[in-house]
Every structure is written in C-alpha cells, then in structure tokens.
Amino acid sequence: MKNERGPDHCQIWEQIPWVVNGTAVDSERRRVETHLEECVDCRAEFAHQQQVHAALQADTSVDGDAEAGLQRFWAGVDSVAAPAKPARASAGRRFDTRFLVGALAATVVIEAAGLVLFGTGILSHDESTQGYRTLSEAQPAAARGEIRVVLRSEMRIGELAALLDALQLEVVAGPNEAGAYALAPRPASRVQEDRLARLRATPGVQLAEPIAGLDSGLDVAR
C-alpha cells in the first residue's frame, strides 16, 4: 500500500467532498476511488467527510408554519402599492420558447391532474377561501379558449406574460401538435381593447385567430 503525496494527491483531496455528496462526475469519482485504494490519508479524510456529510443531512430540525408564512407573504404583496404582479418583460431578459412549449405542456398536465383529484374529492385543500384563483378552480370564462395563437420562437416569456396581463388573457390549453395555444379572457376582465388586433400586432405572435364553435382543436384540460 502506497502513501504517496503530490499534485495528484492534492487534487483528489480537493475532490473528496463532491464524491461524498454524489455530485462528482463519474470520471472524477472513479479517479478518487482508485486513489483511495492506495492512500491511507485520503481514506481517512473520505471517512471523515462522510461523517460530516451524514451529520449535516441528519440535522433537519426547522420550525415554522408554511401556511402562516404564506398568508403573511400574500398580505405583504397585497399591501404594496405597486401592482402586485411579477416583473414585466425587460430588454435582455430572454426565455426560450422551446422551454415555454414544454413547460406549458407540463402545466396543462399538472392542471389536468389537479382537476382529476378535485373531481374525485382526493384533494380537499381549497385556496379560494383566501381569495386566490387556483389553476384547478372552476373558471367559467376560461372553460373554452376564445383565441388561438401560435408564438414565434423569439417570443420571450416576459413579453408573453406582459401581453397576456395587459389584455387580461390566460392560457387555457395547448400547445397542440401545431404548437398553438388557446387563450381566454380572465374572469372579471374589463379590457375593452381589441385583443385579436393587439395580438396580431405583436411581433412575437405568428398567428392569432378566433376559435369558432367547439372545434378549437385545443382541448381544454377539464
């Protein structure tokens, strides 16, 4: 058994924590394992770090009431004079619409799952008592999309959020195979502006058209 020290030894010593916490890449992990077989000091250090790691993992005692914290949070948000909305789009903030497609798809799946759970009574938690509208809360105005849009790849999420906010619209379904989303007015929306015209005038919107009748091609997840 060797007990050599040198640059390689130091690099291994440096790498030990990331092998212990499982985040080192495989090649580094194998390199450390090989070194441990022949270095008594690094074996001791590895064992020591495993104990430190275990101690930090075990120490999870945290108090606090999440629901009470949330109530305080929203009370703080609502008390702020500025519009209690997320930040609008700003120059340089870019959100890949390829991610948007996937994320919105995931959103619809999550929403569908939530609706199923509500429908079967599995979930009893109802945030409507707090005055919040949830994804799975019944929304008559959004029961069916009224406008179909297709977004250009360069459309930023911030731009989309700001646009939907300005027009008081929300995504109620999509994307379908063609990448189209169904939009519907938010409940109690008072926007008088011609939403369709505004959408069509937006550079990031490739297509905007009314959804006629029931054949929208975009099934709302409900």
Add this chain to the structure above:
Amino acid sequence: MLKSQPSSSHQEPASRTSDVEECALILQIAAGERAALNQLYRMYRPRLGRFLARQTRRQDVIDEVINDIFWIVWRSADSFRRESRVSTWLMGIAWRSMLKNLHSRHDAGAGEPGLDESMQSSYEPFLDHERTDWVAKGLARLPLEQRMTLELAYGQGHSLEEVAAIMDCPVSTVKARMFHARIKLRNVLPTLSTTPAAQLSEYVGKKGLTRDWKEYRDEE
C-alpha cells in the same frame, strides 16, 4: 475498503419534483399565478428554512428572509433562464437575501446574540446525536461563507459548479472555502478525527503541493 458511493440519503432535500415541473411552476408564477407560487413555497420552505438556520436560529428572521426570497421570485420569475436548475436559481436568491438581511441587521445594530452562542445553546439538547451536535458546533465557528459552502454541498446536495453559481463566485473560491472549512472543522471536531489535525497541517504545508493549495493559504 471505503466505498465512495454517495450517501443513500443524498437527494434533493425537500424537493421531490423534477426540474421540468419546477420550471413549469416558474412559468406560471411569471404569468401571475399565485397558486404556483404557493406550491413552490411549500416545496422549498423546509429547505430554505434549514439553509437560513445555518446563519440564525431566530425563527422570525428566518420567516422574514423566506418572504423576501419569494417576493423576489414573484417579481422576477420572468428573468429566470434555464441556464441552471430552478433549485440553483432559488438558492442563489436565498444566499443574496441572507447576506442583505445580515447586513441590514448589522447596520441597524440588531441585538441578536452571536451565532456561536445561539447555535451552541440551541444544539445542546441533542445528546443522542453527538456527531450532529459536534458538527453543528464546529460549523458555528466557521466564517459564514465557509459554513454555507458546506451546507450547500452537504446539507443541500449541490455540486461544486452549482455552489459557485449560487454564491456568485468563481469555482476556485468555492474550492478554497471548502478547503478551509474542512481543515477548521477537523480542528474542532476531535471525536470525528481519524488523523491528527497536525498531520493535515503538515501535508498542507509540505513541499511540492500544487499552486492551488498555496492560493488557498493566501486567501485565508
């Protein structure tokens, strides 16, 4: 022979969701969905509380900083770029919020007891968990940056690169902080030591070490 397999307990603490699902939540938050923020809040509160508890044991301060964190999330969700995991982005906000709170409390002359004092007294009841107790006491004696580096790596399970992103510093700085944290912890954890601290100090200063190690000494 020691096994270098990661601890079986290693996982995304307090988070069982995938990054894709968390990204979907961020998108919904960017669109103003309060329910999405509620969901993210519930998922991350235990994790954030634990992270912040490494800096203070005052629950009111922890609650305040958690709300600061989610205020930033609520206001800037649309700035999230998928260059990192949501957890990395969020922990970066947590780190900056923690520093900001710490500085503001310091500027205001807040009368919070020293971290060492409060944490040691807080951990004394853990007589059946001697190792955890010793490590907690050892952590309390570390400078903030070194302590939080250990917490992010061991407590939260982040990679070297993720810790650098969270703390907004070069990878080399994380390595240096981890280096010093390990040395100092070993010096204050006699029951865990399997080699004398002096032996470590000896080979840290041994001739022929890499330049990086000398830089660590310089930074110290």
